[in-house]
Amino acid sequence: MLISWNTALHAQIRDPASSTFDFSPDATSRSPRLLGMGHLTLASDIHNGVNLWDLAANPIGLFEADSTSSFDLRPATSSAAGRHTPVGSDTERQHLAGREVKLAYEAWKRGEHSIYGLIGDFTDFRADQPYNDTRVLRDHLNLPRFEAILSGRMPRFQSDRMIYELHIFNVNANTLEEYRKFFINAEGEYLGKESEVEPPPNFFDPDEFRASAVGAGLGFSYKVAGWLTAAAGGEATSTRIEGENSDNIHDTGTGQDRSYYTGRAGLTGHYQRFQYALDGRTWSAQNEERFVFTLKAGQNQNPFTGRGKVLDRDEDGSEGRGRVRWTMGNLELNAGGRTWNRTVDITPPPTGAIDSYNYFLNVAANRLGADSLALPDSVVRSHAKDNGWDMAYGATWRFGKKGLLGGEYHFAKQSSQLDVFADQAPVPGNDPVSFVGDGPHRRTSDIRGGIEYSCTEALTGRLGFIRRSDDQDELTERNEYKSNTLTTGVGIQPLGSRWNFDLGWSIEWISPDFDDATDPKESRQQLGAQIRWIF
Numbered sequence: 001m002l003i004s005w006n007t008a009l010h011a012q013i014r015d016p017a018s019s020t021f022d023f024s025p026d027a028t029s030r031s032p033r034l035l036g037m038g039h040l041t042l043a044s045d046i047h048n049g050v051n052l053w054d055l056a057a058n059p060i061g062l063f064e065a066d067s068t069s070s071f072d073l074r075p076a077t078s079s080a081a082g083r084h085t086p087v088g089s090d091t092e093r094q095h096l097a098g099r100e101v102k103l104a105y106e107a108w109k110r111g112e113h114s115i116y117g118l119i120g121d122f123t124d125f126r127a128d129q130p131y132n133d134t135r136v137l138r139d140h141l142n143l144p145r146f147e148a149i150l151s152g153r154m155p156r157f158q159s160d161r162m163i164y165e166l167h168i169f170n171v172n173a174n175t176l177e178e179y180r181k182f183f184i185n186a187e188g189e190y191l192g193k194e195s196e197v198e199p200p201p202n203f204f205d206p207d208e209f210r211a212s213a214v215g216a217g218l219g220f221s222y223k224v225a226g227w228l229t230a231a232a233g234g235e236a237t238s239t240r241i242e243g244e245n246s247d248n249i250h251d252t253g254t255g256q257d258r259s260y261y262t263g264r265a266g267l268t269g270h271y272q273r274f275q276y277a278l279d280g281r282t283w284s285a286q287n288e289e290r291f292v293f294t295l296k297a298g299q300n301q302n303p304f305t306g307r308g309k310v311l312d313r314d315e316d317g318s319e320g321r322g323r324v325r326w327t328m329g330n331l332e333l334n335a336g337g338r339t340w341n342r343t344v345d346i347t348p349p350p351t352g353a354i355d356s357y358n359y360f361l362n363v364a365a366n367r368l369g370a371d372s373l374a375l376p377d378s379v380v381r382s383h384a385k386d387n388g389w390d391m392a393y394g395a396t397w398r399f400g401k402k403g404l405l406g407g408e409y410h411f412a413k414q415s416s417q418l419d420v421f422a423d424q425a426p427v428p429g430n431d432p433v434s435f436v437g438d439g440p441h442r443r444t445s446d447i448r449g450g451i452e453y454s455c456t457e458a459l460t461g462r463l464g465f466i467r468r469s470d471d472q473d474e475l476t477e478r479n480e481y482k483s484n485t486l487t488t489g490v491g492i493q494p495l496g497s498r499w500n501f502d503l504g505w506s507i508e509w510i511s512p513d514f515d516d517a518t519d520p521k522e523s524r525q526q527l528g529a530q531i532r533w534i535f
Helices: 008-021 032-036 052-056 357-366
Strands: 070-084 092-110 114-130 135-153 162-181 183-185 188-190 208-225 228-246 250-271 274-295 304-328 331-347 382-399 403-421 433-454 459-471 480-492 499-512 521-534
Touching (some): 032 433, 032 459, 032 480, 032 499, 032 521, 052 250, 052 274, 208 250, 250 304, 274 357, 304 357, 459 499
Antiparallel strands (some): 092 114, 162 208, 208 228, 228 250, 250 274, 274 304, 331 382, 382 403, 403 433, 433 459, 459 480, 480 499
């Protein structure tokens, strides 16, 4: 993760789209150099050391992550597209379109005993996917965020061993869902175009969200010995999420105040040529969601209105990361892994509560003229669980004074499950489950490699390749895919200069690993650059 606020708040707002297009942050988001070398995520880099900051964006690791003052500017863009030919048709149909534009920055002023600075980015994300056979759902996300950090040696107490950090951050996310018709011409049906906008499926579910989060935290680390430094810290986040669905005749609004409390701990150290870093965090949040609704009635009639409580929401989660590195001469061996778990419990108000959302839907369904209203499903009591783990290992070999060759193997598994309970309120003892939604259970693996070679004293060229296998649900068939990715990049650092420039680009071709008469094709591209000044 790039920045420490990429916690549950960020996941709640952005995960449904970003997981589809694989735009989630990784080590290469701060290193276009590694992007151009086959998306290597373990190799040594100025932004990929074995420390708590580069490993897990833990601010307590920032002080020892580097020793110079610097400013980094990183523009980046990503895109995704997919199309197929429906059976019995001579024209193609697009089923996937997405793009992301990001401008990231970080600036740090380092002294002998302290460091302070900012890190953040501005993100614009758009995703288009079919909603049904005739309509397209377009999600548009705008996400500015920043974090300010102050860290240094503890004054007047164990200054040679103890480090402190203080940080504050802010995130603002605006999400808009638009429903459009397919753009149709003689070649086929396309999404991602400026086609005719249609109304949302119903008046009740919000199609626009505004979220704002403000948080702060602190942490400490203590160097027991060269082979062990222990760290601990905490963070609190206050989040306001509002939803809206409005037009000339109706207005729907939802609101919730969600507070996250996060605790984290870490270990890091080195022994001779061996380095390691471990980071773990756990978080929890509890909140209720409320609604308000107004619909104009006929002439000389009172409007149809309602307000009250939608649900109670409880979330708990944890994540652990680790990395080791061993260096011997020109050879560097790396390994790393991650595990995570998150549960969300939804509880509606008691059955029959007149100020509840479910009661309001029942009234709307029996209201005179309600046959013209499209009603959403009622809120049911449920328990959702997401968990997974991933691991990677690899090596790099420096040949001569000009070249570097690297390779890595990656493997990941992720599973989801949703339990829907028969009763709207918890039942002591036996609490029967009426429905279990098991899956998807996703498994991915890939082998990747890259090479870097100094073409001149100022210019470095890079190439890489990835071969990937992706089973999007092990519980079902005909969703296995394979892909090939080509990467390239350049690095420029004039002799005697205090700045450098890196550029990385990748393109991925995805195809089904099963017989499919529709001949689907997908591709994804990523372009990232970095300008870095040392001062």
